[in-house]
Amino acid sequence: MIKIKNVQYVKSILSANERPIPALPEIAFVGRSNVGKSSLINCLVNVKNLARVSKQPGKTRAINYFSVDNRFYLVDLPGYGFAKVSKSAQVDWQRVIEAYLLNNQQIRRILVLIDSKVGAKENDRQLIEWLEFNRAPYRVVATKVDKISRSERAVQARKIREALNQSRNEPLLFFSAKDRTGREELLKYIGELLEGSEK
Numbered sequence: 135m136i137k138i139k140n141v142q143y144v145k146s147i148l149s150a151n152e153r154p155i156p157a158l159p160e161i162a163f164v165g166r167s168n169v170g171k172s173s174l175i176n177c178l179v180n181v182k183n184l185a186r187v188s189k190q191p192g193k194t195r196a197i198n199y200f201s202v203d204n205r206f207y208l209v210d211l212p213g214y215g216f217a218k219v220s221k222s223a224q225v226d227w228q229r230v231i232e233a234y235l236l237n238n239q240q241i242r243r244i245l246v247l248i249d250s251k252v253g254a255k256e257n258d259r260q261l262i263e264w265l266e267f268n269r270a271p272y273r274v275v276a277t278k279v280d281k282i283s284r285s286e287r288a289v290q291a292r293k294i295r296e297a298l299n300q301s302r303n304e305p306l307l308f309f310s311a312k313d314r315t316g317r318e319e320l321l322k323y324i325g326e327l328l329e330g331s332e333k
C-alpha cells in the first residue's frame with residue numbers, strides 16, 4: 135500500500151495541452167455527476183476539502199490535477215450526465231474528457247465510478263464502450279457502498295457488470311467515502327499500478 139504524505143492542488147485545465155509539468159503517472163477519476171469522484175479523492179488522500187464536494191451536481195467543470203508526493207497525479211474529471219446542463223455544454227464536456235483520455239501516455243488507470251445503489255446508466259455504458267474501443271486501461275469502482283447492505287453488494291455488482299456488458303469476473307472495487315470502505319484496497323491497487331510503471 136502506498137503511503138501518502140503530501141498532496142497539493144496543482145491546476146485546473148480545459149485542454150490536454152495544458153497538462154502540468156513535470157509529467158508524472160496519472161490516475162484519473164471519471165463518472166456521472168454526483169457519483170462521488172471528488173469525495174473519493176478527498177477520502178483517499180485524507181484531506182477534507184482538497185477536491186470540492188457539492189450537493190449541486192456538475193460542480194467539477196474543469197480537469198483538476200492533484201499532485202501526490204511529487205510522484206503521481208490524481209485527476210478529477212468533470213462529471214457527465216447531469217440533466218440540467220444544456221446539450222451543448224454536455225458535448226463540450228465530452229470533448230474535454232475524451233481529448234484528455236486519448237493520447238495520454240501518462241494515464242496508468244482510468245477509474246470509472248458508478249453509484250452502487252443507482253447502478254450503471256446508458257451514459258456509463260457508452261463511456262465503457264468508448265474506453266474499450268480505444269483500448270484505454272480502466273477499472274470500475276462502485277461508490278457510496280455505505281448506502282447498500284452487504285448482501286446487496288453481490289446483486290448490484292452483477293447488475294453493474296451486466297449493464298456494462300462485462301464478464302462476471304471483471305474486477306470491481308467497492309468504495310465509500312463516508313465509512314472509508316475500500317480505501318486501503320484502492321491505495322494498494324494504485325501502488326501496484328505505479329510500481330508496475332516505474333520499473
Ligand SMILES: Nc1nc2c(ncn2[C@@H]2O[C@H](COP(=O)(O)OP(=O)(O)OP(=O)(O)O)[C@@H](O)[C@H]2O)c(=O)[nH]1
Nearest residue numbers: 168169170171172173187188192193194213311312
Ligand atoms: N453516502 C455517501 N455519500 C457520498 C459518498 N461520496 C459522496 N457522497 C455525496 O454525494 C454528493 C456528491 O459527491 P461529489 O464527491 O461532489 O461527487 P462528484 O462525482 O465529484 O460530482 P461532480 O463534481 O458534480 O461531478 C455529495 O453530497 C457527497 O457528500 C459516499 O461514499 N457515501
Ligand SMILES: [Mg+2]
Nearest residue numbers: 171172186194
Ligand atoms: Mg466533483
